[in-house]
Amino acid sequence: MSDPIRCLEFFSGIGGLHYALNIAEIPATVVCAFDVNMIANQVYEYNFGHAPSNKTIERLTPKDIEKFKADCWLLSPPCQPYTQGGNMKDIDDPRAQALVHLIDLLPKLDKPPTYLFLENVKNFEESQSRAKLVQMLDEMNYQVKECLLSPIQFGIPNHRLRYYMMARRRSSIDSSSVQQQETEQEESSVIQGEIHTKWPFTGEYQFEVPELCQFIENAANEDLQYRVPEKDIIKRHKFRFDIVRPSDNRTSCVTKAYGSHHLQTSGSLIQTQYLDVKHDWSDPKSLLELGLRFLSPKEISRLHAFPVPEYQLQSNDSCLTKPRLFNPPHCLPHLNFPDSVTLMQRYRLLGNSLNCWVVAELLRCELF
Structure with a gap:
């Protein structure tokens, strides 16, 4: 059996990307998470048993990264630089500098990650941050897929349109065979980026969306x-x-x-x-x-497809790489909040989080 994929989780929040990895049933492990939000880190440690590093990402060095021998980067950077509420300062926003720093670190690593997954808000696809990232990935011989998708398309009654990027680094063998065969048009499409807006990308399925009563108490x-x-x-x-x-x-x-x-x-x-x-x-x-x-926070957790207590249904049987009809995830750990986290803090953490099922399906069917 091959060793699990070693993942670094940046901007980890309450662990949405970690939960998605578990839901996807990918043979992978998060070797370290990074976040500076102390309340989010408290929730993360409460559920996963280990606290994320609160070291500022802008201060990470290639040596700091390489010691983890990570095969995969999972990223959910702050969305405010790309929203109207955040004044859309993009790459000039101080909150975007951590992502910019990680982009600059990539070519300095002796062994860059094979896989990279990033989640953010709509508008990121038009940002300078995205352009800088895609250019770097192209120069480092990554194959990139991008999409704008909502949980509604996956059979969940919640509209949460988000941008997702999946990048996989080609091997040296792939480089010699694939790159020689690509036309100029195909090469430019990697740089310009086709943004998929259907799920699956082929549009061959359409999932029925259940009533909200199945999610509320x-x-x-x-x-x-x-x-x-x-x-x-x-x-x-x-x-x-x-x-x-x-x-x-x-x-x-x-x-x-x-x-x-x-x-x-x-x-x-x-x-x-x-x-x-x-x-x-x-x-x-x-x-x-x-x-x-x-x-309620528990209902939002269900709509965001976090594994939560007392909401366990029979798991889905499906091909490892084909899209699945949504079923509330049953894997451990469940998402629970420490008693010290207030109701408003729970709302804020969930509002800043992501939909675990959407990410899990993209990991299963597209990235890995």
Whole structure:
């Protein structure tokens, strides 16, 4: 049996990429994770049993990296440099410098990673950061695949459009045979990058999306701690909240502001009362009869396909490399939060995280 693929997990957060690796059932191990968020590191250690390094990524040297003998880099760098909320400063944003540093480290390594996986927000595909990374990977003879995909396309009732990059370094044998056969058009397509927007990339499947009721907890409907405060509803005149019912099969993207008074575009609200009442967007008081509540952290964890307790279904039987119909992951460890992590901190951590199932399927079917 070959040795497990040795992975480094950069910008690890609560471990979404690590969980995805487990869900994908790839023979791989995370030999070290890196993040400076102390609360996220606390959650990571609570679940995986070892704490990520909080050493600033910009200070890592080739020697620091090479000691791990890593075959794969997993990266989920900060998204703010590529969002309107973060002023879209791109490569000039200080929060982008850690990724830039890692790109600059790649050619300095005696043995660069064979595999690289990166996740970020939409707009990253148009960034200078992405251009710099793709140029470096092209110069180092990596084959690159890129896509913009949402969990909806994988059979999960949550819209969370994200950019993903998968890169695999060609061997010297591949270099001599493949590169000689590639046309100029094919070579330029690697640099310019075709962005796949269908899943699978061939578009030969279309997965049915289940109703939201399969992801939410009935008991939470009556739990007042998740109710949207009346004052936050009343003060938003004519604002059209994204209101969903358990019978719906779509929710909007949950952001790090979810659960707070920032209700605009932070995520869907669940309707818990079904009286024959017509609400009027120009009269926010009419919305109070709907019993609007936030998704709970556990429900968001389910929508983001983290393995969570008391949500275990029969696992999927499938070919190792063909796309699978979504089934709630059952692998260990489950995602749990220490009691010391507050409700708002949980929302923020989950809003900054990723969809584990989407990443797992891309790892299974495209990267490895």
